[in-house]
Amino acid sequence: MTPLEEVKKLIAIPSVTGEEEEIARYLESRFQQLGCKTRLYEAAKNRYNIYAEYPGRDKSRPGVLFHGHMDTVPPYGMPNPYSPDVNNGRVWGRGSVDQKAGIAAVISAFEDYLSSSRTPEKSIAFIGVIDEESEHRGSMAMKEMGIDADFGIVTEPTDLKFGIGCKGTAPVLLSVKGRAAHGCRPWLGVNAVVAGIKLAEKIMSEELPIYTIEGIGDVQGSYNLGKIEGGNAYNIVADRCAIWFDRRLTPGETQAGVVEDIRKAADTMGFSDELKIDIEIARPDWNWPPIKERGLLPAITDMSRPEVSGLKKLCDEVLGFESRVYFTDGYNEMDFLINDLGINTIQFGPGDSARCHTDDEYLDIEQLQKCTDVYKKIISFFCE
Template identity: 30%
Template sequence: MIDIVKLLEELVAIPSMNSMGSGRAGFEFTESNLADFLVSLLRKNGIDCEGFEAAPGRRNVAGLVDVGVEKTLMLEAHLDTVPVDNMEIGPFKPTVSGNRLYGRGSCDTKASLAVFFGTAVNLLLSKRKLKYNLLLLGTCDEEYGFTGAQAAVQRGIRADFGIIGEPTRLRIVRAHKGVMRWKVKASGKASHSAYPELGENAIYTMAEAVNRIALYASRLRSESPHELLGSPSLSVGVIRGGHTVNIVPDSCTIEIDRRLIPGEAKESVMDAVASILRGLPGIEVEEPYLVAPSVNVAPSSEIVSILSTAVKDVLGDVVVEGANYATDAGVFNSAGLPCVVFGPGDIADAHTSRESVELTQVEAATRVIERLLC
């Protein structure tokens, strides 16, 4: 039998950092070693399993437990973690102290991986009868581009419903916001700063653009809110422009982060921004480099209902809520596979310099998944 906490320690000890588009590479900046470990874990225990490339050097892992029943449940968690710069603990040296296990990914989201994969193996080993066929999926690149989940959908994975493992404190997240990110560029004309009238200052143009966008962002806050998620939002997070102080700048770029509520579409969001920037000279709105859809699973849906029952049986109570962050669930829901988000750990501990997860939550999540499946 697999000890879930031991398995979690093994997963944390295998680096699987996402380079977050920085181009950093090396064995610590790939999910492939973790995918290989999970493939051999499942195969060793008789589960049909494969690793497959989602992008060059980026691997997913998919295992299938077919017990011959009607419905298939997907248990999915991402393999990648954020980088470890500035961590105050040994990121890949899992350490248990009191009720917590420390290390990069312990909370986000190797605890869910350990619970999903470990519990599936244990139930098979103990010859318990499962209520659902199981699709066990580990995805790469959730933290940056969601390409692992997208590749799984393109590969044609099939399930009736699913649970996406993320640190929700064992609450069921049935709705979350989507996210879009893109760049806006202003082009001008360079000149000597002593003769600014000979140039066109791209920073001035961008300043006007940013003012208009800020007004639009404040209007968004008063748009009719979603019942669980509130209003959509927008933030300009990066601005870069100019070369040196004695040259009138010929270029300036900003990056926009836009959080979407259910019902908002990429096209209408882009149209709105294009229309508020209309008339500004030399402005170019690029296509988004990231689009992660929002999630809105009906409270009456089967996955919310069966998981709620399991959580209530184990914890005595269940909370169903919404979240502002985006997950792989958006990709699967958009493809017609209803998925909620659920797992041990607190999002407030994710990505931190002392990332950790409560072991009592790992244990409770394990019991919830057992209860759900048997």
């Protein structure tokens, strides 16, 4: 099948987070058709990661591992989310960019490479994971699955740019409890909203560490105060306040460090002893303790390794232009490959990530083709 046919097939299989079984089983059979050994792994109840490997002569770890998430966000208001519509060099559909195109490019690259009936020196591997859009249970399970490789490629959309790292993200909930009193005698109460705002201002005014990346420049973490709730009525001293932050982290920063910094800031505020402040990692869709505990960490490719510059050169040759090297303010699952598995990894995939999660999600077909060509070369580069 062509890469376009592959992606249309994948779009037509709905796979909203939590409902990845059908697409996992489809990928299992598709990779088997290509001659790969496959394994389904139950990463959450009735939800399966799919691992596929084409064995090389060398039976140690694979030369390259392509990683893609199978789940998508819901269709929301998207018309015809699962009937891929091709028009003007684009294909529309839920998951077209995020990120069935990346998976389709992998399948096509495998098919093309394996049709030559060469036996590679090193094995070629793919992992499709569940739950990327929520609790990351699929990528969390890679460690238990014993996943390993010389190098990793995260196939999320990069607009064919060369992603060498991502920020981490800590969803922080600050809960403040004070004491209510009548609004005519505020001195008898302890106002939780006022304290919450003061503490928020304090932590947001603190200078966050700067991380310098050679060839890119300085990057810095950030705080976004996304939501604030509190109080009961205008004439009652507010006895509670909840503030949600999206704290982004640069390499070297940790989730525990973020919580610790907020705790320290709170201790310097001179608040009344009656005020109770809780700081926790909380996201409305996170109910699974292991992900709260681990968090979503920053990650960066080890650029000192010679294969990285070789890989960049190869990408540029295939693309016919110099692909930009970048570090994203966003987050992606290269975190798990780099930080949990110790696999040096880049992110490179087809499509414009600005289209992700929108009602106007479409993929540029030319990028899909070019990315497939790059993946084919990547297979030869790492596995021959």
